Every structure is written in C-alpha cells, then in structure tokens.
Amino acid sequence: MKLSFLPEDTGWFCEKCELKMTPGLTELHYQGNVFKVELLVCPSCGAVLIAEDLAVGRMLEVEKLLEDK
Numbered sequence: 834m835k836l837s838f839l840p841e842d843t844g845w846f847c848e849k850c851e852l853k854m855t856p857g858l859t860e861l862h863y864q865g866n867v868f869k870v871e872l873l874v875c876p877s878c879g880a881v882l883i884a885e886d887l888a889v890g891r892m893l894e895v896e897k898l899l900e901d902k
C-alpha cells in the first residue's frame with residue numbers, strides 16, 4: 834500500500850539545515866502495519882515532514898479500509 838502525505842504546499846525547508854525538503858518514500862509503522870508513504874524529506878539529515886492534520890486524516894481513512902476487509 835502506498836500513501837502520499839505530500840502537503841499541497843511543498844515549499845518546506847528543514848529547520849536545522851535550511852535546505853528545501855524533497856519528496857521521498859519512507860516506511861511508516863502504524864498499528865502493526867507497515868505503509869510506504871511518500872512525504873517530504875530533508876536531503877541532508879533525513880528529517881521527514883508530515884503535516885499532522887494530513888497524516889491523521891489519512892490514517893483514519895486507512896483504518897476504515899483495513900476494517901472493511
């Protein structure tokens with residue numbers, strides 16, 4: 834399952850490195866499941882950005898999908 838947590842506004846910068854964050858894939862563990870998610874990653878230190886409201890909204894969708902199985 835692949836999800837995208839890219840915010841509509843991709844003009845985010847890493848606070849630490851002051852570099853523009855770029856889209857990348859990472860694994861997210863959630864309630865015993867592993868999801869490949871696309872989100873903004875700092876090319877230097879690897880910090881990821883997940884807009885919190887976005888992530889919570891998507892996770893609720895995912896939970897519904899899993900329950901429907």
Ligand SMILES: [Zn+2]
Pocket residue numbers: 847848849850851852875876877878879880
């Ligand atoms: Zn950084």
